[in-house]
Amino acid sequence: MVKGEGVWVWDAEGRKYLDCYNNVPHVGHCHPKVVETIAKQAATLNTHTRYPHAGILDYVEALTDTFDDPLNTAIMTCTGSEANDIALRMAQAVTGNMGVIASDQTYHGNTVAVSQLSRTNPPPGGFWDHMAFVPAPDSYRPLGGEGGMAHAQAFADEVQKQIDALAERGHGLSCLIICPYFANEGFPDLEQGWLAPAIEKVRAAGGIVIADEVQPGFGRVGSHFWGHQRAGFTPDVVTLGKPMANGHPVGGVVTSMEVMSAFRNSFKYFNTFGGNPVSAAAAMATLKVVQEEGLQQNALEVGNYAREGLRKLAETHACIGDVRGSGLFFGAEMVLDRATKEPAAAFVKRVANGMRQKGVLLNFLGVNYNALKIRPPMCVSRENADLMLETLDQVLTETPLEP
């Protein structure tokens, strides 16, 4: 790739692609307001936070204004991995415990500690004894059966099972860490409040809840600014990353004064580049564009429109087993047979490659790696969605539905 603008990228041969995958250029590739802000601040001052600068204060105020009480303070980092690495220590500081529960199909980042959260990539040397995993929620094949809150209760029971297992191994509960949208798990359809029974178990055991908003945050889910607001709960700690500064390396941890004080009193922490004047300015410009250009509303509208289009495609393409998602993070689960729901993982990979060959970038993910993952920059239009849908119609027609 050599060039980007809005929802478009160009490769070195001059081919143009509709980018329906990239959540890093959140407000569009090379948004002029973000670019101008970076250029201006880089020419004025860029140093670290040992040299006090107002930019980080202004940004943290603007950022925490988008959160519910008591989430009103933050640490700025350079990556979502660093944010989760801090969040685990905040949980340790608050609870005095080490036991961590995560989903068995998640990814929270790349540090030594955060890599321990990925059941799908077992770390050489093995998992730490205080790590525990629960089955990822799957609304298409719900644990506990269809209907009502049986699935939610089954998930809560799995959480309790791991709380007990940790206790048996001598570990008190520190936290449950989840993506509130379960993005890597294939963004299952879960009604608001679905997580309440599980969170109740966590808090009853003295643990806290960390919401990793790296994927659903900053308005992407359309209906709400944050994934946890859509899910209907207030986490103790929220971690941020990828879309936060439209590609500039910025992450963050948002929490309450109480949790922050516990962390600051227990751990020394300084991040050289975190919240530097240029990083803070880039993050502020990105947040302002989301708010001023109404991109959350656009995510809601274009997302609904595109999902409607996917449902129409399902009428003629039997491979589409389930259309899911919210705002501009959505997709369709591909199956070899709608009755058996047998995952079409190899097929969806061929579809993703076929789309790329026709100039539309998207990807796949999920518990069975068979869900199409569509996640364009937040400025995507209905016309762009039409192009994606028409191309998908062609590719699904041309690609044999085979294992």
Add this chain to the structure above:
Amino acid sequence: MVKGEGVWVWDAEGRKYLDCYNNVPHVGHCHPKVVETIAKQAATLNTHTRYPHAGILDYVEALTDTFDDPLNTAIMTCTGSEANDIALRMAQAVTGNMGVIASDQTYHGNTVAVSQLSRTNPPPGGFWDHMAFVPAPDSYRPLGGEGGMAHAQAFADEVQKQIDALAERGHGLSCLIICPYFANEGFPDLEQGWLAPAIEKVRAAGGIVIADEVQPGFGRVGSHFWGHQRAGFTPDVVTLGKPMANGHPVGGVVTSMEVMSAFRNSFKYFNTFGGNPVSAAAAMATLKVVQEEGLQQNALEVGNYAREGLRKLAETHACIGDVRGSGLFFGAEMVLDRATKEPAAAFVKRVANGMRQKGVLLNFLGVNYNALKIRPPMCVSRENADLMLETLDQVLTETPLEP
């Protein structure tokens, strides 16, 4: 602070300071070539390395050209902490062992894993059983006594003691991780080859050597481009950070193809922002400025000139016990009494504050926190050094030498 240019920064009240402390704006605050490069690339494309881009390849080639064989490949990260977090896993991948030896006065970064390397900030919950520490080298009060290589042999013996202690606790040796300049330890004067006996012990025990070049690297030590070249050894893994892109969040790990392959075969690793087109361009611009503007040579010359000035000040100021350093990372150890070498830690803190009040920024560090730390941007001139020395002369005259 609101503005920076070259070696100068301005605060919100318009006061101008000579920055003799900041190693992040390596080639000078807001260097126009770096600023222009960032602005241009940010306006063209900024995405992550799942979208291939030539910038990271060009940079890694230019970077590894400055290293000796077999250090010819690299991973780009966003911070030095991330780099050290990877380096520890490289050592694990190569050796199959977990035992890590570090100096007892060092700092290598802020992740959960890397925080385990800081004896000076004990992590809540305690050190992992496989961490071990050796006394920091101190050329002013050498372990093993003055003269010849007795100090070096004493350090090697301490390393061997920790290799044996790790083995007794059931841990094979993974690595020795050091700043080759022992920057936080107070940059002791150690002759070239001083580390050879210790490195021999490490390699005999099957371990590898990680050189953390976050502080001495990119020409700062004047005589060489890298601290380990000045120290006279070739590490297995080199980690980079702060100065790498003049303030843009960039770090990196340089190693051999052999170590890289072992790491890539054992660990999955992806860094969203690491080596993105803007980060790679900012790093490339910074490297080019260092090379094209002869900043390593400037570091050598101005550093020698400034140290000569410090030695002259020592003739009239009894508090200066030892003048040390190389290139543009130097300082003076302050003592209450030259005969007893009693550290003047509270005094040096007052001196650093006095300097700030007179418009010159510097800091202090070292085993006893009594060494003045002078580390200006690489474009500092003799005239700037004169201003720093004249101001220091005044402050030392006005500050009573008291505990």
